[in-house]
Structures are given as C-alpha cells and as structure tokens.
Amino acid sequence: MASKAIELAAPEQDHKTTSVPATRAAEFRAGVRATFPLVVGAIPFGIIFGAVAVNSGLSAAAAQAMSLFVFAGSAQFIGAGLVAGGAGLAVIIVTTFVVNLRHALYSVSLAPHMKHLPQRWLLPLGFWLTDESFVVVIDRYAQQDRSPFKHWFFFGSAVFMYLNWQLCTFIGIRAGQAIPDPQSWGLEFALPVTFIGMLVPALRSRPVLLSALVAGAAALLLHGLPNQLGLMAAALLGVGAGVLASRRESAP
Amino acid sequence: MSRWEILLVAGMTAVTFGVRYPVLALVSRMELPRPVVDALRFIPPAVLAAIIAPALFMPAGTLDLSPGNAYLIAGVAAALIAWRTRNLLLTIALGMAVWLWRALL
Helix, strand or coil: CCCECCCCCCCCCCCCCCCCCCCHHHHHHHHHHHHHHHHHHHHHHHHHHHHHHHHCCCCHHHHHHHHHHHCCHHHHHHHHHHHHCCCCHHHHHHHHHHHCCHHHHHHHHHHHHHCCCCHHHHHHHHHCCCHHHHHHHHHHHHCCCCCCCHHHHHHHHHHHHHHHHHHHHHHHHHHHHHCCCHHHHCCCCHHHHHHHHHHHHHCCCHHHHHHHHHHHHHHHHCCCCHHHHHHHHHHHHHHHHHHHHHHHHHCC | CCHHHHHHHHHHHHHHHHHHHHHHHHHCCCCCCHHHHHHHCCHHHHHHHHHHHHHHHCCCCCCCCCCCCHHHHHHHHHHHHHHHHCEHHHHHHHHHHHHHHHHHC
C-alpha cells in the first residue's frame, strides 16, 4: 500500500474503505506505511539541508537544533541561505514566518477533524505538522470509516517524518563537513518530484484540476513577490478557483 | 552554539510553532461554516501546484521553457509517470533518474 498514490483533497470521491482494524497500533503503523514514499523523497532534502547549513556558516549544533526544534524543511533551507548571505536575525525570523504561513491553511483543514482531541495531542501534532504528513493525514480523515484513532495515524506519520529528518540532517552535516559545495550534488529536484507524485493522481475532478492550474499559473506570475508571498497568494487564488468551479458544476 | 545561533533557532521555532499550533487549537473549538469547509479540500492541490510550478518553470528565477531546462523535462516526465501509474515511489525514482540524466549530461 505504501507504493500506491495518495488520494488527496477528494473527500467526495468513493474511497475504498480500507479494512484496517481500528486499534491505536494499527493506525500508527498505517500512518508510517502511508508516509514511507514521502520519507524517501525527504531523504536527499534532509541530507542537503545538513550539508548546506554547515557550509553556510552555521555550527553543526545549530544545524541539528534547527531540525530538532524548527522542523520545517523549506524554512530551514531558506534560513541557512539567509545566514550564508549575512542576513540579520529579524529578517530570517520574519522570512521563516512567511514561508510557513501555508501551515496555517493546513491547520484550518485539519482542525474540524481534531475537535475531540485534548491539548496533549494538539500540541505535539501541531509541532509535527509538515507538508508530507498533512497530505497523508487529511486523506486518512477523509475516509469514511469511523475509526476513533485516526490521530494515531497522524502520530505515526509525524514520528516517522521527524526521526528521518533528524537522521538525514545528521548525515548531511557530516557529509557537508567532509565534502564542500553541497549545492552542486544535484539533488534539488527531490522535493518538486515528490510533490508532483502527490499532486497528479489527485487531479481527477474538474474543479481540483482548475484549482491546481490557477494556483500554478499564479505562482509563476507572482514569483517576484518577496519571501514567497507569491506562493501564499497563488494558493488562495487556486482555492478560490476550485470553489467557483465546484459551485458551477453543482448549480442546476 | 553561539548566542546568536540560539536566538536564531529560538526565533524560528517560535514563529513556526506559532503558525502551526494556535490555528489548530482555536479552529478545532469552532464550528466552521459550510462554504469554508467546502473550500478546504482545495488547499492541498493548490499549495502543491504553487510550490511545483516555479520549481519547474523558473528554476533559476526567470521563466525557462527551453529543452535545456532539466527541471521542466523531468517534471513533465514525472507527471506522466504519476498519472499513468499512480505510484509515488516509482514517480520519485524515475523522475529523479530523468532529472539527473538531463542535468548532468
């Protein structure tokens, strides 16, 4: 099942309800399995982050601490790049905030499914929210079965992503100390290709396809905006296009 | 770690957690209106597309539609593989292979 494409953002579609026995352990394991391909995609990304970070002037401890506490791949990358460019603290922190704004969209999406959870669950799961876990977890919540332990699926996915990220950062730090100039290793395509594999199979209804096309085109047009604000604006335009298209389709 | 690095990591941690957690905690106590819930399902494809498009079409910061753009060629190949096979691991493996072949040769 780990090799099957993930069906995201299509709760109205007929999900084959997987006959997972609804136990905590089974949900945890299913979360790990569903996240496996995404972990594979994150491996080169994490290694390159570690290598880039120590070559950008950060100490090994600071690079690993960033992965341990910030745990946000693209923000960490941009942060390391800004450190290398000599940017000040305030600039780096504000940029991190803007780059991570999309997580607020993820939180809004997930929140209705997590109403019943106490703070001791919301705190760690909020901390562990990533692009990858979001995609598999929102898909799990969209499945129609009444498992009461879907947050254990989230837990499994998040722990797997987190441990992998720490290990890959560590490997990257060591490799980066041994071999300089990690940018030339040529693995920058790992992230886009992972996201393509997540997105394309989901483009099965016309509103979803239109939403992605508008978001993609807008992202190109708005690329000049600072701090990836273009990404955020493009995503919102894409959501708007999808909503309008689905209204039209359902209109009599 | 220097003092500056500690402040850096602490600041980045605070703003990242500050984006992820409070929204989750607050919204999970509210009843969202139906139109908002309907809109939420478009968030994943829209965000992914907004990340992918610049990575493929403008890898160096400006629009590059030439056949020499390894990102674009490999991205199109990966999209076709994903569409035909719906297999994420295969898409990553073959997409990376096409990219390495185009980028390094």
